[in-house]
Amino acid sequence: MxxxxxxxxxxxxxxxxxxxxxxxxxxxxxxxxxxxxxxxxxxxxxxxxxxxxxxxxxxxxxxxxxxxSKNFSGKFMVRVPPEVHRKLAIQAAESGVSLNRIASSKLSQ
The missing domain is CATH 3.30.160 (Double Stranded RNA Binding Domain)
Structure with missing residues (x-):
């Protein structure tokens, strides 16, 4: 044990x-x-x-x-400058995926 x-x-x-x-x-x-x-x-x-x-x-x-031993929900808030938010939103739209999917992909790299 x-x-x-x-x-x-x-x-x-x-x-x-x-x-x-x-x-x-x-x-x-x-x-x-x-x-x-x-x-x-x-x-x-x-x-x-x-x-x-x-x-x-x-x-x-x-x-x-x-x-x-901790349980993680998979959710957390990240504050970014407005220009980064805009850039990610454009990348998501151009890729045909959600903003969440783009951010998750970049964080996991």
Missing amino acids: ATKNDKYTYRVTWSEDDNEYVGLCAEFPSLSWLADTPEKALKGIRNLVADVLLDMGKTDEPIPEPIS
Whole structure:
């Protein structure tokens, strides 16, 4: 059975500034872990998140919900400048699709 920290969103990337790999967790953007291999960076950030979760539990702090556990409606509002709105509306009309379809296509690229 997966533990709570196993459900968070982790990423490992190279840090040119640090000359090491850095482990990150999307739900805890202030945390990171540097290591000389990607595997060590992932293990380090997972352990760090587990430690932080323990501390948060002891102090009754609200614990972030894993992104993987959230339900998404597929709807969100995006404000764009009027000229971008016009350009997208023209592209949609010329393509014979909805403005929503054009915007969705561009966001998914």
